[in-house]
Every structure is written in structure tokens, then in C-alpha cells.
Amino acid sequence: MKLPNILKEIGEVADKEGINAFVVGGFVRDLLLGVDDKDIDIVVEANAIDFAEKFNVGAYCNTPLHATHGGFKTATIDIGGYKIDFVTARKEHYKKPAALPQIEPATIREDLFRRDFTVNSIAISLNKNSFAEIVDFYNGQKDLKDKKIRVMHDKSFIDDPTRIFRAIKFKHRLGFDVEPYTQKLIKEAVAIGMIAKLKNQRIKKEIDLILKEPNALKIISELRGYGIGEM
Numbered sequence: 001m002k003l004p005n006i007l008k009e010i011g012e013v014a015d016k017e018g019i020n021a022f023v024v025g026g027f028v029r030d031l032l033l034g035v036d037d038k039d040i041d042i043v044v045e046a047n048a049i050d051f052a053e054k055f056n057v058g059a060y061c062n063t064p065l066h067a068t069h070g071g072f073k074t075a076t077i078d079i080g081g082y083k084i085d086f087v088t089a090r091k092e093h094y095k096k097p098a099a100l101p102q103i104e105p106a107t108i109r110e111d112l113f114r115r116d117f118t119v120n121s122i123a124i125s126l127n128k129n130s131f132a133e134i135v136d137f138y139n140g141q142k143d144l145k146d147k148k149i150r151v152m153h154d155k156s157f158i159d160d161p162t163r164i165f166r167a168i169k170f171k172h173r174l175g176f177d178v179e180p181y182t183q184k185l186i187k188e189a190v191a192i193g194m195i196a197k198l199k200n201q202r203i204k205k206e207i208d209l210i211l212k213e214p215n216a217l218k219i220i221s222e223l224r225g226y227g228i229g230e231m
Helices: 003-017 026-033 048-055 108-113 140-146 162-174 180-191 200-211 216-225
Strands: 021-024 039-044 067-069 074-079 082-088 090-093 102-105 123-125
Touching: 003 021, 003 039, 003 048, 003 082, 021 026, 021 108, 026 039, 026 123, 026 140, 039 048, 048 074, 048 082, 090 108, 162 180, 162 200, 162 216, 200 216
Parallel strands: 039 082
Antiparallel strands: 021 039, 021 123, 067 074, 074 082, 090 102
């Protein structure tokens, strides 16, 4: 099944259920950059597990939901060579720095604001009356054009210090620059010991992902330049 058909069928289910559905995040970033991406994130303003089950019947795909997360209301389907994650639109609250977030249902605007960088905060509508319209509340398209990695808000690296690893990873993967204010926030977060507040398994996960990157050594070298030397 070709991707445009998959996305249109997701939109059809959303229209039938009376909810809004969007493709979001890294897939949209890569699409706008002309880069192929087989991982697709779908955000719905509803319970994503229920939505995935309704999509996953009859003429749509009828394949097993091979992964679900009840707490975060997410589900995953493999279809047509694509891995599709269905995610409930949500906003996040951090009880303390570097902790995993508490979540609650939200609008697409709130969901996009919780993301790491502006270039990852762009969505595309899948509903029939707005199909393929770009949703860009936070100027992600401008930063794509300018080749800038820009954090979403001042506390982003305090809430989730793993975003520091991802900022440098995306810089080298995309050939972008980390814009100066975001660099400043990274340095401040490292200086006050935010990396040390992360659980070891979360650091290991980020390092494992970095080691899969073509520019892994450059990424690690730059992280060390910021004072992250536990690698």
C-alpha cells in the first residue's frame, strides 16, 4: 500500500469518527527536506489506541497492533513497509527536572509545543476538508529554511536533558546549526548538572541512538565540548 493512500485512509477514519488527525514530527521535517522516512507519527485529538483499532480493520490494513502503551495512549502498526505510531495529542507536566512527564489530553497546538525543537513541531492535516495543509504554529518551516535547531522554550533542557543529545544529533544529521540562544540554554543546563539527573538507562538510550548515526564521532566530540564527558 502506498503512503498517500495510507494517509488518506487515516483521514477517512478520522472524519468518520469526527476527530482531527495529523501526521507530525520527524516525518514531516524529512518530507519538507526531501528525505525518505519510514517512521510515521500520527497524532489524533482523541484516544489513539481506540483510533488505531478502528483504522486497523477491514479494508484499512487488518494487521496486529504490535505495540501499545496504555499510559501514554499510543499504538503501533506496521503496514506497507512503514512503521506508524498513533499518538494521543497531549500536553506534559514535569513534577521535577529530568523526570518522565505526566500527561493529559490536549489540542494539536499544545501537543506540538511539547516537542523538542521547532523543526520537529510541524504537522500536516489528514482530514478531508484540510488534507495536506501544513500546521506550523512555531515557525518550524522558517527554521528548516534557515537550517537552525531551535529549542521550543527556555525550560526545555531542564524538563528533559536528553534533548541536549538530540540537539547535537540533529545538527550533524541535518547539517544545521544550533542557534545561539539554544546553545546558551544547553551550556546553562550542563553547568547546573542536568545530565547527572538523568537515569543511566535514558543516557544509554541516547548514546546508542547516536552510535547509529553516520557522524557519531563528531556528535560525541561536540557533546564533550559542552562538558558532557560520561561517554
